[in-house]
Amino acid sequence: MEMYDNENTVQKSFDIDFLTEYLVQAQWAEFIELKKIITELYYVKGNPISILDIGIGNARVPKHLSGIKEIWDMIERYDGTDNAQTCVDISRKVIAELGIEDKVNAFFMRHYSLINGIKNMI
Numbered sequence: 001m002e003m004y005d006n007e008n009t010v011q012k013s014f015d016i017d018f019l020t021e022y023l024v025q026a027q028w029a030e031f032i033e034l035k036k037i038i039t040e041l042y043y044v045k046g047n048p049i050s051i052l053d054i055g056i057g058n059a060r061v062p063k064h065l066s067g068i069k070e071i072w073d074m075i076e077r078y079d080g081t082d083n084a085q086t087c088v089d090i091s092r093k094v095i096a097e098l099g100i101e102d103k104v105n106a107f108f109m110r111h112y113s114l115i116n117g118i119k120n121m122i
């Protein structure tokens, strides 16, 4: 069982009522930077880009990106992984409610296995 499989942790980490003002503002600052990077990559590539979100949480990022059409149109695919099944379940619910399943997928994956696997190969 991973940390974010705990319901109390999930609620306190993702419910805006439990976040400090500092964290809320940090998340928005991070979001502004992310939009800049997506825009830059889109213009460099000349085509919509694909995003892999390791640790999708409650799908907060694709949820807000999908709310801005000009940014959302720059994204071809958005795949999110999480090592907590609770987060995958929440994300799938959010994705379905927003009707963005054509572009977004959330799936369970333990990334330390991947990192350890690469370490073992070196």
Ligand SMILES: C[S@@+](CC[C@H](N)C(=O)[O-])C[C@H]1O[C@@H](n2cnc3c(N)ncnc32)[C@H](O)[C@@H]1O
Binding pocket: 002, 004, 013, 054, 055, 056, 057, 058, 059, 060, 061, 081, 082, 083, 084, 087, 109, 110, 111, 112
């Ligand atoms: C602080 S939350 C951030 C969630 C989301 N990216 C956001 O910005 O709102 C971190 C997320 O990463 C996930 N996570 C932590 N370690 C992970 C790992 N090794 N592999 C995949 N997901 C992981 C947690 O379950 C949690 O959902």
